Amino acid sequence: MDDRTFRNAMGKFATGVTVITTEVDGEVHGMTANAFLSVSLNPKLVLISIGEKAKMLDKIKQSKTFAVNILSENQQEISKMFAGQIKEKQEMEFERLSGLPIIKDSIANISCQVYNQHIEGDHTLFIGEVMDIFLPEGEGEPLTFYQGQYRELAKVVDIT
Numbered sequence: 001m002d003d004r005t006f007r008n009a010m011g012k013f014a015t016g017v018t019v020i021t022t023e024v025d026g027e028v029h030g031m032t033a034n035a036f037l038s039v040s041l042n043p044k045l046v047l048i049s050i051g052e053k054a055k056m057l058d059k060i061k062q063s064k065t066f067a068v069n070i071l072s073e074n075q076q077e078i079s080k081m082f083a084g085q086i087k088e089k090q091e092m093e094f095e096r097l098s099g100l101p102i103i104k105d106s107i108a109n110i111s112c113q114v115y116n117q118h119i120e121g122d123h124t125l126f127i128g129e130v131m132d133i134f135l136p137e138g139e140g141e142p143l144t145f146y147q148g149q150y151r152e153l154a155k156v157v158d159i160t
């Protein structure tokens with residue numbers, strides 16, 4: 001099977017968009033990621049998947065911590081910025097959650113310490129144990145990603 005077929009099939013799975021943040025020696029590094037999922041309630045575990053070529057891989061190995069910032073529909077530029085799709089480097093201000101850098105105005109921020117890690121093919125799966133969560137008040141809508149493009153949620157489907 002060719003890579004394009006695999007990518008096209010995976011692109012049929014609609015996701016939210018996160019930026020993973022971490023800090024090493026006082027320097028914050030961020031990376032856009034949609035390979036994120038909730039793993040366990042007790043203990044509270046989440047999973048992220050980081051490609052072997054991403055600088056983020058070594059950063060998390062060093063810091064042993066990361067935060068997941070779930071982006072709102074108004075944060076498409078931030079997603080592009082942390083995916084390396086905007087070339088000019090922009091200065092970002094970060095807030096803090098349990099000491100970790102987080103992105104302001106996300107719809108949720110989750111701080112984690114690395115609980116386990118597994119190399120699988122060309123990615124490393126990091127299991128994070130949740131240390132803290134910041135859930136801002138209000139009903140922010142998520143940024144979504146489907147078939148290689150950013151989307152907005154269309155409507156609530158009435159199931160009654």
Ligand code: FAD
Nearest residue numbers: 028029030031032033034035050051054055056082083084
């Ligand atoms: P770089 O490419 O160096 O950094 C990424 C960008 O963030 C650069 O432009 C950098 O200047 C900027 N940046 C970093 N830190 C800061 C800071 N402190 N202040 C300001 N700017 C900063 N890859 C995966 O491995 N797993 C995934 O799940 C995944 N999902 C993705 C989902 C989407 C929707 C997209 C668009 C991309 C996804 N990627 C994923 C690809 C990944 O985001 C890119 O390959 C990214 O460039 C890899 O980042 P890096 O750690 O190598 O660092």
